[in-house]
Amino acid sequence: MPRLILFWVILGFIAPLALAATPAEEQAAFQGYFKRRFPSVPENEFKNGVYAIDPVMRANWEAIEEFPPYEQAIARGEELWKTPFANGRTYADCFPDGPAIANRYPRWDREHGTVVTLSLALNDCRKANGEEPLPYNKGPLVDLLAYIAYQSRGQITQVEIPEDDPRALEAYTKGKRFYFARRGQLNFSCAHCHFANSGAKLRTETLSPALGHTTHWPVYRSEWGEVGTLHRRFAGCNEQVRAKAFPLESEEYRNLEYFLTYMNNGQELNGPGARK
Amino acid sequence: MSLFSDQTAYWRRLAGLLACLIPLTAPLAGAELPEAINLDGDPESGRQIAFDRAKGNCVSCHVIAGATSPGSIGPVLTAIQTRFPSKHELAKQIWDPTVRNPDAVMPPFGKHEIFTPKEFADVVSFIWTL
Amino acid sequence: MGYIDWVRIGSIILLVATNSAWAEENTEVEQAIAAAEGARQQAASVGGEWRDTAKLIAKAKELAQAGQIQEAIALANRARRQGELGYEQALREQNADFPAYVFGKP
Numbered sequence: 001m002p003r004l005i006l007f008w009v010i011l012g013f014i015a016p017l018a019l020a021a022t023p024a025e026e027q028a029a030f031q032g033y034f035k036r037r038f039p040s041v042p043e044n045e046f047k048n049g050v051y052a053i054d055p056v057m058r059a060n061w062e063a064i065e066e067f068p069p070y071e072q073a074i075a076r077g078e079e080l081w082k083t084p085f086a087n088g089r090t091y092a093d094c095f096p097d098g099p100a101i102a103n104r105y106p107r108w109d110r111e112h113g114t115v116v117t118l119s120l121a122l123n124d125c126r127k128a129n130g131e132e133p134l135p136y137n138k139g140p141l142v143d144l145l146a147y148i149a150y151q152s153r154g155q156i157t158q159v160e161i162p163e164d165d166p167r168a169l170e171a172y173t174k175g176k177r178f179y180f181a182r183r184g185q186l187n188f189s190c191a192h193c194h195f196a197n198s199g200a201k202l203r204t205e206t207l208s209p210a211l212g213h214t215t216h217w218p219v220y221r222s223e224w225g226e227v228g229t230l231h232r233r234f235a236g237c238n239e240q241v242r243a244k245a246f247p248l249e250s251e252e253y254r255n256l257e258y259f260l261t262y263m264n265n266g267q268e269l270n271g272p273g274a275r276k
Numbered sequence: 277m278s279l280f281s282d283q284t285a286y287w288r289r290l291a292g293l294l295a296c297l298i299p300l301t302a303p304l305a306g307a308e309l310p311e312a313i314n315l316d317g318d319p320e321s322g323r324q325i326a327f328d329r330a331k332g333n334c335v336s337c338h339v340i341a342g343a344t345s346p347g348s349i350g351p352v353l354t355a356i357q358t359r360f361p362s363k364h365e366l367a368k369q370i371w372d373p374t375v376r377n378p379d380a381v382m383p384p385f386g387k388h389e390i391f392t393p394k395e396f397a398d399v400v401s402f403i404w405t406l
Numbered sequence: 407m408g409y410i411d412w413v414r415i416g417s418i419i420l421l422v423a424t425n426s427a428w429a430e431e432n433t434e435v436e437q438a439i440a441a442a443e444g445a446r447q448q449a450a451s452v453g454g455e456w457r458d459t460a461k462l463i464a465k466a467k468e469l470a471q472a473g474q475i476q477e478a479i480a481l482a483n484r485a486r487r488q489g490e491l492g493y494e495q496a497l498r499e500q501n502a503d504f505p506a507y508v509f510g511k512p
Binding site for chain 2 (some may be wrong): 185186187188192193196198200201202203204
Binding site for chain 3 (some may be wrong): 016029030136176179239242245
């Protein structure tokens, strides 16, 4: 009997604490965690991913950035941005403040009740103008992203979770659950590699901290031999643990992007990036 | 004609009977390390599996004597027989590390059938020699 | 009955037996593959499908068509267990959240 009482007393203390965390509190804890973990890394360096914490790799990367491998993608993207659709209108008609609009995404779309990423918004614009949507994995859409990212350099991440629409919080929560759930045959969550083991070596690869993960997309990866998107990276990290990847721009990945980008609020955008 | 259907029915029943026995012999989804598992493996082939990137890839997280460019996520695998009272206890760690530590960042090589039973016995036998 | 009759009856029994054994094997592999596909879909329904499960099933179908029935069954059973494990994993992890250490003080 006394044990049972003790149980309820303890639960009474723990339950409110466990339920209390709001997205803003979780964001503060997240950022605080990485700053404590890497006390010598200045806050505005996390956007450089693994190169913020691994000096050897950094030297190599700085050499690569002298002749950025994503330059052609930016140029092609600019061309696309300026080329009118068949109806004579352009992307600028959909995005009057464009092309520097990267930090407005991902955003909660109240009307459709879903998270809208920049890729999705670009294809929505095409469809509204009678054009075919572009594939999400490579090609012209990624070029457009590269151009927009370049024009948006220096903007600050500022994702909002509108408090008057509970569905937005739900999308955030789904993204959070996705992030922390173990998955795949190897049974890892994202956090297993990018939180407690960030800075450690997985064989030869240094694991980057999750703070800074959303700042520099799209990315030219030598492994891809081309510029690719954040969702393509999500898919790669899923398959790495032998989980089936989700389709790019699926609801799962958009919610994940919403959560992860919100965690990175305050970080400066510096895309497109270059990575190994 | 009736002979055929009778025969078929007989075989069906026999197959049904055998099918009932299958769960007793095949590994069970979500199972713990079977008490009676055979751990008599070949340490040399276990070494190859432990070093192989596509297979065990223990080296991506553990320093193991003789392996190049190891990772730093798990502890150095050494003096194993002072760390584990028996081969069976060692096998439990490799079967499913989350039993001992729910937050373990090591794949459940046995439980998730990343290894075949033979590979599992080989790797346990190799690690036991460290 | 003469010697030849016994041989005839014997071969008929043998034929029938092997034929129905073959039929039985065939339904067994079909069932194994169907069970694997069911388990894969169940895992997928909760976002818990593993990377190689569908590939294992495709390979099992190939083997079955090539007449390698026992190998096909073994592979299908492996795929089924993957589906079951992936499903259980997803249910176990459905409320996953921040680890406590993130909130800890230095």
